Amino acid sequence: MSLLHRAGVRTVAVADVYGRDPAGGSASALARGLGWLVSGGAKVVSMSIVGPDNPLLARAIASARSKGVVIVAAVGNDGPAAPPAFPASYPGVIAVTGVDGRNRALIEAGRALKLDYAAPGADIVGSDAKGRIVKLRGTSFAAPLAAARIAAVIEGDWRAKADAEAVDLGRKGPDPVYGRGLLCGNCR
Template sequence: VQRVLVADVYGSDPAGGNALAVAKGLDWLVGKGVKVVSVSLVGPPNPLLARAVKAAQDKGAVIVAAVGNDGPAAPPSYPASYPGVIAVTAVDGRNRALIEAGRALHLDYAAPGADIAATNAAGRRVKVRGTSFATPLVASRVALKWGANLGPKLDAEAIDLGARGPDGTYGRGLLCTICRPAR
């Protein structure tokens, strides 16, 4: 049985989503035994966030993070650019990189992030787009492939897109074609 826990880093605080809130959220999740953490927010490098990510990793957690939606000319995003974090970009229904997809210092995988629908808080199906929606799909594959040799297991599933081999547009390939949400 898999559990899904959510750390609300925004809440009602006008400064919600700041590095301290994210660090506290990571600490709480890892304290609850979460092994795979999906992070669908981005920002500039931050020493507090860097320490929180490293502490979570040191306790065995894998962090999967979106590269953001500020376009390829944007500076690298964090936490996706921290060492050991699985950085995720998004593709559309034709497996083309999203034009708004950001960059990280490294890119690991792509996943569906457009031409998909999700259920909103009111229970209605809505169209969604962005790297934030691709990230939990990759996190789901990480959770299913959990254990030794995680990278090679994911790489074996990844479909190489773009230039042969790892690249800055699709990383090591497309994951989660089997979990593409229905339109």
């Protein structure tokens, strides 16, 4: 059973923003991919990509959010001294960091203007393109696990449901290292 299936996800759509396009990963590619996902009925979108603030991407995310789509984004792996990462730092985006198998924050985890949740980002495995089992590490792997848990409780007040599931780590209550707590801790 896959990590996302264990996290509560039954259907996954993927927007390839790199592909064969020489400008792959550009803000326009991200905006097109996000638009495609939203037009296809996505309720939760996970973004494991980071970069500087970009007006086009900011507008695309604001548009998706105005349609009720929850955007979940990784904080990146440039370390805590790096500038805040986007899209995780856009208003209303759920920013996710990663923890290891002992629930310690990843030393390479970046930051956002505000942090919402942590999820497993190390001491986990997945399959590569050839079906081989490989070790995974980074906030890019934590974000889809948090997104999966949010998607599993999306009906009604998903925030209250996610907060009730989140395991408080670090200082009591929300903090800048673990956010509101660990989601999907049993997804390893």
